[in-house]
Amino acid sequence: MMMPAYSTPRGSAYVGDSRELLKQLPDNSVNLVMTSPPFALQRKKEYGNESQEAYVDWLSEFAKLVYDKITEDGSFVIDIGGAYEKGRPTRSLYPFRALIKFVDEIGFHLAEEFYWHNPSKLPSPIEWVNKRKIRTKDSVNTVWWFSKTPWPKADVSKVLAPYSDRMKKLIQDPEKFYTPKVRPSGHDIGRGFAKDNGGAIPPNLLSFSNTESNGKYVSGCKAVGEKAHPARFPSKLPEFFIKFLTEPDDMVLDIFAGSNTTGETAEKLGRKWMAFEERREYSAASAFRFTDESDDLQWVYESILKGDHINLETRQTSLDVNQ
Template identity: 20%
Template sequence: MNEDIYLYNDNCIKVMQKLPDNSVDLILTDPPYNIGNFMKDRQTNLNRMRKNFFVGAGWDNEDYHDWLGNMTQFFVEAHRILKTKGTLIMFMSVLKVESIIELAQTTGFYYKTTGIWHKTNPMPRNMNLHFVNSNEPWLYFINDGKTGTFNNKGKLELDFIQTSVTPASEKKFGKHPTQKPVTLMDHFINLLSNPGDTVLDPFMGSGTTGVSAVSNDRKFIGIEVSEEYYKLSKRRILNNSI
């Protein structure tokens, strides 16, 4: 789009393969969790959910071995394009945390920790059937090193981050079923990168990482395979609006 913002409507592996070595400071992303088929068999009221809920949409229903293969390719390219001691933050289902850690370690990443994003106002889905899910894991890796940028300024930073879910004000250009709030991405971008750094989101979705990166004076590369969500991301990022 300009020298500081590059947006691609394409498969992320294809685009990442064209990016230069050692060109990205931070990868902050929310890939498919590969739990669509698993969730279909759960005792839930999904038939009442909106039609674009990820379980019914089909884009998270990949065969597990195919998903592992694709994520392996992702980590190979992420290792190449991230700078030495660059950071990778990835949201992931708790069911797949072990798989992701193993893949990352085999491709040159140092595993730092698994943290939690706690949603203060989660959707009360299936509240009369079981505990309401209010936590979502994120994983923290360093590329070819054991520590990277960490702008805590002497403040204790916990691996437990608490925010509300995405407010309606951040969905005025359109909605995504797994959209994250801007304040959550702000937390990671300000802590783990510096102004002028390049932030990459290979699974851009609704573009929240891009909105946060641009508003915090970072360069941004975003990749989204869905044309619908690419257009949504483009509208949000170019308007620099939440």
């Protein structure tokens, strides 16, 4: 039986190897798996990452299990960063090898590729960008959207982008700002595009800075003297896909949860969620995302480290319940 490290009104966080935890879930029970695994970088990171040579096979072990657990109209969204080959200013092909293996061998469909641009990312890698100045700053991650069938649940009207000021003026007075013309292709645009649809269709280039320096999670880590997870993605990234690909009360799962940004975002959006994280200290600190000012953060953190289950709705631990 799966025992969560902590739970909230809508979700639960579990500590363990995601491969083992996934096996315990019923098939066709998860609407969206949204995650960012450790990347295949040349240098070993403190949060754990596989070498480029072993990475594709390692990641595929998780993907095979995910395929069985998502619903027929469900989605698997994975943020995967690029890397350079060791000692050379040429790019590794591991993200593309993973993509091809997921589709050709596991059976996923590539619904669409997205690109997450992080404007605040520091110039890297240092050797090629800062020292020798022969490459540009690597500030884009690929985000693969996989589906079990060609027809996953999706509604782009839930993620419309704000209109530009010019578009707002055009909608208010189309005659003043635009005269319909037939394009060279023969396509007649007409005036239909001047209708107010509540926002613009977003592109598959998503630009979100990753600069969180405060908030409950970071302040909670400081309060108990622990370092925050070093590889967090911004909440706007899972927010986009949760809104786009799920409905209220759908189940969202992150299999490399880290600081559990996905779970917090799902909770705020009225979805059910699960978070799987192998390192207990990361899971314990992620509980700070769901605490309030009256909570004893040291008690929360240490209780989860000891293996107690905390219900953050009632503020009881498994020990309290069993006494």
